[in-house]
Amino acid sequence: MSTGPISTETIAIAVDQDVVRVRQAMRKLAVEAELSLVDQTKVVTAASELARNTLIYGGGGRALLEVVTRRGGRGVRVTFSDEGPGIADIDLALTDGFTTGNGFGLGLSGTRRLVDEFDLDSAPGKGTSVTITKWGR
């Protein structure tokens, strides 16, 4: 079976403007994966939330974006990783309304609702890695 080249893109997240770059790259790949307009909007919004977390809580990091395929269709996946302080209590961090104090409490729980797959890997002192996937329908 031959498949066309699958797009991937890596974006460093170090400043404010990089959050916008992640949104724009995510939109491009979501269009390429032929997601519906609502699903494009959801996954771009989710990516925007996570990119900002990487910048603010992780002290910067990177995003790896890719178009992924499975039987029955395509989707987009993005992994955010940083070498920041990590998350001590992951269950608590995923609770609706949880915040560490500066008003970004909606991030993780709300973001999880916008995507089909959500994997969070983090430990204190070990950094954080979050992967989200949105499949076309």
Next chain:
Amino acid sequence: MDRVPILRLGRILLVSIQVDLQDQTALALQEDLSERIVDTGAVGVLIDISGVEIVDSFIGRMLSTIASISRVLDAETVVVGMRPAVAITLVELGLSLGGVRTALDVEKGMRLLSADEPDEVEVSRSAATVVSE
């Protein structure tokens, strides 16, 4: 950094967001708008987001904050032109834009703001009287 232009239409300030807002630009807009409200004595602020492709928690919070600040400064804010996909995403994300008035388009938003203002109502009443005479 881009700055979002603020237009003045009588006693209403019109902000049309046409760029992919970076966080610093959003914060600058809050400050610029607050100053313009006081400088112009505006009674209403109309924020057109029909050109905005996504509203995440930061931008959503900016809209709520602008509404609160302008209320304290005696001006009412109406957010207009939200795309359907943006509305669906916002609600699913868990943001309800509490305290922010919305209208479907600029025209309906304008009507909402002028209905708030006694002076404007007086003017249109007398205009109507003239026509009927």
